[in-house]
Amino acid sequence: MGDTKWLNDDEMALWQAFLTAGALLDRRIEEQLKAESGLSHVQYEVLVRLSAAADGELRMSELAADVLTTKSGLTYQITQMEKAGLVRRRSCADDVRGVYAVLTDKGRARLEGAAPGHLRVVRANLIDVLSDSQVRVMKEGLEEVVRELGGA
Amino acid sequence: MGDTKWLNDDEMALWQAFLTAGALLDRRIEEQLKAESGLSHVQYEVLVRLSAAADGELRMSELAADVLTTKSGLTYQITQMEKAGLVRRRSCADDVRGVYAVLTDKGRARLEGAAPGHLRVVRANLIDVLSDSQVRVMKEGLEEVVRELGGA
DNA sequence: ACTCGATGGTTCGAATTTGAACAACAGGCG
DNA sequence: CGCCTGTTGTTCAAATTCGAACCATCGAGT
Numbered sequence: 001m002g003d004t005k006w007l008n009d010d011e012m013a014l015w016q017a018f019l020t021a022g023a024l025l026d027r028r029i030e031e032q033l034k035a036e037s038g039l040s041h042v043q044y045e046v047l048v049r050l051s052a053a054a055d056g057e058l059r060m061s062e063l064a065a066d067v068l069t070t071k072s073g074l075t076y077q078i079t080q081m082e083k084a085g086l087v088r089r090r091s092c093a094d095d096v097r098g099v100y101a102v103l104t105d106k107g108r109a110r111l112e113g114a115a116p117g118h119l120r121v122v123r124a125n126l127i128d129v130l131s132d133s134q135v136r137v138m139k140e141g142l143e144e145v146v147r148e149l150g151g152a
Numbered sequence: 153m154g155d156t157k158w159l160n161d162d163e164m165a166l167w168q169a170f171l172t173a174g175a176l177l178d179r180r181i182e183e184q185l186k187a188e189s190g191l192s193h194v195q196y197e198v199l200v201r202l203s204a205a206a207d208g209e210l211r212m213s214e215l216a217a218d219v220l221t222t223k224s225g226l227t228y229q230i231t232q233m234e235k236a237g238l239v240r241r242r243s244c245a246d247d248v249r250g251v252y253a254v255l256t257d258k259g260r261a262r263l264e265g266a267a268p269g270h271l272r273v274v275r276a277n278l279i280d281v282l283s284d285s286q287v288r289v290m291k292e293g294l295e296e297v298v299r300e301l302g303g304a
Numbered sequence: 305a306c307t308c309g310a311t312g313g314t315t316c317g318a319a320t321t322t323g324a325a326c327a328a329c330a331g332g333c334g
Numbered sequence: 335c336g337c338c339t340g341t342t343g344t345t346c347a348a349a350t351t352c353g354a355a356c357c358a359t360c361g362a363g364t
Binding site: 192194221222224225228229232247248249250 | 319320321322323324327328329330
């Protein structure tokens, strides 16, 4: 035992491409979003989740899980967004500890303004670069990876 | 003009899975690496690049590009790694501005110690979750994305 | 009602990342 | 040679992230 099974060429190339694509794409998204809407990617995701939720509000913990950030990370971001008026905190009725993050009108407007530009970047650099069948296969594969990582 | 072409279900799912897989996988890698070898993922990548390079050394700028980080980000990390004795700085003969990051024996040893564990995580959560054909398709697709993003 | 092991959010300090500004130099070209 | 533009790597402050510690509360089980 203890002998390591290395990656073959395709596997290595996949891993490398996965890292590179992720990093470069994130960079581009971040800069586009910041320039065009003054939002960070995390903040954009927060707005997306909230706007998709019933009444435009979610518990901090659920939001943190959705946005793939840590609890403290979300606390920080929500504080920032609250200062910017994009979001508001509301304490939970049935659980004194609980806190809801609530989307404000301003927040919703900001999201609507940012979405098209963001989408353009995602399309231009990821979706439209792939064929329909590539999209399907990669979706299947990555969903399996997510499942494995317990992010189901 | 101005009307936005949204994503269909598969495209949306792919984008979501891509983000989630990336974030979760990075998290797991980071924690495994830190726990088992006291390295961050960036530092690990630095060691990998240096060990792959001739004489185990690379110019700062090239290394920064390889590792997908900014110039200042690399300066910081190399300083940390230098303190830890994993790396050493050497100034460039033919270009007074230039600086080489050089892998030390200790650095190489640390990499060798860390690699098997790191590889296990990559395998368990990405590679081994996919079929050979999925690996090939995803590799092709992601390489195309990287090309599009100018990371050729 | 009471205890005890989870849960929800925040707080804190340390580590890291970012981007702009900077200084020093390289390299081509008139 | 002298000028001009682009590089190289570092520095600095500000923004963000991380993780552990913390407090208050919940909820199941007794």
